[in-house]
Amino acid sequence: MAEKKRGNQTVKFEKCPYVIGAAAVVGQKEGQGPLSSSFDVILEEDMFGEKTWEKAESKMLKEAMLTALRKSGKEKKDIDLVLSGDLLNQLMSSSFMARDLHLPFLGLYGACSTMTESLLLGAMLTDGGFAHNIIVGASSHYCTAERQFRMPVEHGNQRPPSAQWTATAAGAMIVSEKEADLSKVGAIDDRQNVFHPRNIRVDCGTIGKVIDAGVKDANQMGSAMAPAAVDTILNHLQDTGRTLDDYDLVLTGDLGYIGKDIAADLLIDAGLDRESVKRKYDDCGTMLYYREEQDVHGGGSGCGCSASVFSGNIISRMNRGELNKVFLVSTGAMLSTISPFQGESIPGIAHGVVLETC
Amino acid sequence: MAEKKRGNQTVKFEKCPYVIGAAAVVGQKEGQGPLSSSFDVILEEDMFGEKTWEKAESKMLKEAMLTALRKSGKEKKDIDLVLSGDLLNQLMSSSFMARDLHLPFLGLYGACSTMTESLLLGAMLTDGGFAHNIIVGASSHYCTAERQFRMPVEHGNQRPPSAQWTATAAGAMIVSEKEADLSKVGAIDDRQNVFHPRNIRVDCGTIGKVIDAGVKDANQMGSAMAPAAVDTILNHLQDTGRTLDDYDLVLTGDLGYIGKDIAADLLIDAGLDRESVKRKYDDCGTMLYYREEQDVHGGGSGCGCSASVFSGNIISRMNRGELNKVFLVSTGAMLSTISPFQGESIPGIAHGVVLETC
Numbered sequence: 001m002a003e004k005k006r007g008n009q010t011v012k013f014e015k016c017p018y019v020i021g022a023a024a025v026v027g028q029k030e031g032q033g034p035l036s037s038s039f040d041v042i043l044e045e046d047m048f049g050e051k052t053w054e055k056a057e058s059k060m061l062k063e064a065m066l067t068a069l070r071k072s073g074k075e076k077k078d079i080d081l082v083l084s085g086d087l088l089n090q091l092m093s094s095s096f097m098a099r100d101l102h103l104p105f106l107g108l109y110g111a112c113s114t115m116t117e118s119l120l121l122g123a124m125l126t127d128g129g130f131a132h133n134i135i136v137g138a139s140s141h142y143c144t145a146e147r148q149f150r151m152p153v154e155h156g157n158q159r160p161p162s163a164q165w166t167a168t169a170a171g172a173m174i175v176s177e178k179e180a181d182l183s184k185v186g187a188i189d190d191r192q193n194v195f196h197p198r199n200i201r202v203d204c205g206t207i208g209k210v211i212d213a214g215v216k217d218a219n220q221m222g223s224a225m226a227p228a229a230v231d232t233i234l235n236h237l238q239d240t241g242r243t244l245d246d247y248d249l250v251l252t253g254d255l256g257y258i259g260k261d262i263a264a265d266l267l268i269d270a271g272l273d274r275e276s277v278k279r280k281y282d283d284c285g286t287m288l289y290y291r292e293e294q295d296v297h298g299g300g301s302g303c304g305c306s307a308s309v310f311s312g313n314i315i316s317r318m319n320r321g322e323l324n325k326v327f328l329v330s331t332g333a334m335l336s337t338i339s340p341f342q343g344e345s346i347p348g349i350a351h352g353v354v355l356e357t358c
Numbered sequence: 359m360a361e362k363k364r365g366n367q368t369v370k371f372e373k374c375p376y377v378i379g380a381a382a383v384v385g386q387k388e389g390q391g392p393l394s395s396s397f398d399v400i401l402e403e404d405m406f407g408e409k410t411w412e413k414a415e416s417k418m419l420k421e422a423m424l425t426a427l428r429k430s431g432k433e434k435k436d437i438d439l440v441l442s443g444d445l446l447n448q449l450m451s452s453s454f455m456a457r458d459l460h461l462p463f464l465g466l467y468g469a470c471s472t473m474t475e476s477l478l479l480g481a482m483l484t485d486g487g488f489a490h491n492i493i494v495g496a497s498s499h500y501c502t503a504e505r506q507f508r509m510p511v512e513h514g515n516q517r518p519p520s521a522q523w524t525a526t527a528a529g530a531m532i533v534s535e536k537e538a539d540l541s542k543v544g545a546i547d548d549r550q551n552v553f554h555p556r557n558i559r560v561d562c563g564t565i566g567k568v569i570d571a572g573v574k575d576a577n578q579m580g581s582a583m584a585p586a587a588v589d590t591i592l593n594h595l596q597d598t599g600r601t602l603d604d605y606d607l608v609l610t611g612d613l614g615y616i617g618k619d620i621a622a623d624l625l626i627d628a629g630l631d632r633e634s635v636k637r638k639y640d641d642c643g644t645m646l647y648y649r650e651e652q653d654v655h656g657g658g659s660g661c662g663c664s665a666s667v668f669s670g671n672i673i674s675r676m677n678r679g680e681l682n683k684v685f686l687v688s689t690g691a692m693l694s695t696i697s698p699f700q701g702e703s704i705p706g707i708a709h710g711v712v713l714e715t716c
Contacts, residue, residue: 089447095692099705104565107467128486130369207462334453347457
């Protein structure tokens with residue numbers, strides 16, 4: 001077992017658990033964005049045939065998990081554990097998904113950092129020998145988040161330019177002790193080119209600390225989370241002795257346009273090479289939508305933002321060999337709906353996971 | 359590494375991680391109950407010197423963790439990870455606690471099952487070699503829960519007899535790869551008797567599935583959670599080949615008076631020996647308060663109920679050798695504040711952990 005050194009935040013994997021399947025289910029708006037071709041399911045309407053948005057979100061999460069499972073070539077009986085979370089109070093999406101899947105379940109809450117929280121825990125539990133196969137995932141839905149965190153959508157309130165757009169999206173991956181049976185993975189890409197799919201394994205992960213930079217404006221989530229993302233990236237590089245150039249891509253979760261710029265500045269201020277930051281660093285919140293045409297203000301956010309970009313776009317690009325080593329850092333704003341009214345600033349957190357092809 | 363067999367829900371530990379410290383911080387009412395002498399801190403007033411109940415709850419959780427840490431003989435620099443959760447939306451108590459502790463943190467949500475969820479994950483991550491020492495814990499507060507889940511306390515609404523009383527309490531344990539330095543553990547019990555404190559280790563754990571028995575009344579949490587507790591206990595006994603008589607105590611989290619009776623009946627119906635069930639099985643929700651004098655209706659509940667009973671009462675009794683092998687099963691009702699209005703019944707979950715002296 002790789003020894004986790006005391007004082008650092010990075011865990012290494014002896015057996016390097018594999019990501020043997022992944023899937024993303026997204027809403028209409030996300031399906032009209034630049035990553036459209038990366039997603040497994042694009043909803044025709046965001047109620048997904050359900051009577052409430054919350055039930056739709058829960059169904060999206062379940063659908064993402066079952067699609068990932070199908071793509072992995074595994075069956076429900078092969079799964080030992082489900083790890084997931086969402087933004088809804090009392091994890092409504094995950095709880096009802098877990099009721100339907102009827103598998104051992106541990107609920108997680110890391111706000112929008114939940115995708116890497118679940119992936120990191122899934123990798124640790126698999127590597128530690130406690131499970132053969134684990135489903136990990138996260139979800140969010142624009143309409144459930146708006147009415148819980150801000151205003152009912154029907155209210156039509158005006159959003160400040162810094163506000164981010166909660167993605168209607170769910171992502172899931174299957175973490176396994178054994179590599180994928182690639183004969184079962186589709187080997188024809190979006191442009192109908194034949195390719196030899198690569199295996200993907202989890203190399204290491206970095207567990208984040210809660211960092212509070214004192215931001216109090218709940219419409220400035222990117223600014224509030226950027227210091228946590230930077231803290232996790234810098235700790236990761238220090239713990240591993242790596243540089244940004246060791247990766248094809250370092251991708252934060254949902255800092256959006258403003259937060260991404262702040263994070264890049266902070267990374268450069270911390271001494272990282274400016275060109276490397278420009279070349280290697282990106283943010284899912286800036287990738288999911290067309291900035292101008294889709295009117296998303298500060299960019300994408302929500303657990304489903306990084307969950308769907310990682311599980312849809314990044315895993316496909318790794319399977320095709322376009323990306324070989326990536327550092328995924330989902331970012332979460334751990335404020336509550338009442339903490340700002342109690343004078344509290346916004347605590348941020350970010351967990352990171354390194355995936356590589358093999 | 360103990361092999362986790364596919365299809366069962368129980369994980370075994372090769373190195374048997376140790377519980378080297380534990381502490382419970384409780385409110386006034388809990389401090390006047392039958393377990394009063396078990397708790398490390400009893401608040402003089404339930405605001406704990408803070409301006410809001412939420413901040414008081416967060417401070418209680420932090421206090422429980424720091425007290426457990428002090429009792430373990432470890433320092434903050436020895437801790438690799440904090441795992442905790444609470445009932446508040448967006449884990450407000452845990453998030454702000456984690457901001458103040460400034461340690462790597464993973465947030466969990468299992469409703470009132472959170473104490474054993476954190477303990478079980480803490481044991482797996484320690485046993486898996488990913489941490490030397492982990493703080494695990496959970497909290498709840500009567501006033502934060504009432505206003506979030508039911509009515510503002512000031513409203514003075516009438517509670518049905520089946521309603522349970524959310525404990526104002528927090529519990530925490532330190533899970534470690536090495537046994538405790540018992541020279542640092544107080545060796546004088548409540549009655550001033552000298553004793554030789556025992557070490558406590560985590561033997562195994564059982565991860566629960568979400569079980570929904572169709573109960574729709576949010577004032578019947580015990581009934582809603584009992585089938586999940588029974589499912590976890592029966593799966594545990596099947597997975598391990600043990601009987602209730604292999605334990606000194608099998609203790610559910612917060613089923614309360616009604617739920618405990620239902621669980622006992624279901625266990626007997628499932629074929630367990632009636633006398634063993636009577637002798638070995640109990641529930642924290644029936645232990646924390648004096649039933650009549652303290653007017654708690656259905657009994658205690660909340661994450662803090664099992665967290666404080668386990669971390670305060672049970673660990674002390676194990677340290678003193680009064681209990682040697684216990685199966686702790688925190689139980690959670692995974693409904694949300696809006697799911698009943700959407701016609702949903704209450705999903706329950708229960709995770710179990712076996713502690714034994716050594």
